[in-house]
Amino acid sequence: MAELSEGTFQRTVDEYLIRHRSVLDVESKLTEAVARVNRAIAKAVTTCGCVSIHAGRQKFPADQSLAGLRELMQSHLEGTLCARCREAVETEIGMTLFYLAAICSLFGLDLAAIEQKEHARVATLGVFHLT
DSSP states (O other), X not given: OOOOOTTHHHHHHHHHOOTTOSHHHHHHHHHHHHHHHHHHHHHIIIXXXXXXXXXXXXXXXXXXXXXXXXXXXOOOEEEOOOHXXXXXXXXHHHHHHHHHHHHHHHXXXXXXXXXXXXXXXXXXXXXXGGO
16 A cells, blocks of 8 residues: 555545535534444444453552653553454544544645644643643
């Protein structure tokens, strides 16, 4: 598969986005696509069983450094996605990216530039980015 240059994906989405051209249609399709990602993950747990979720309260020791907390934090996931579930999750994430690119096109935003700005912000702020 050939590597995409910046903006190629968004241009392709814009070219093929015909039926759902209204921002309201795209917005609702984006929401639906995100829900389908969540459903694909839930099915991997409840139907297939290739992964399981064992969630509990995260422990934050008072004497632990901020850098050391990353090692202590749990994802609550056990197992790995099987090939079928991986394909399903990837497909749904792809559709989410499609509608995200469509939203960007409709508003005249550059998805690749947004990604670069966010990467710079995360790299600069580190763990403080999400607080």
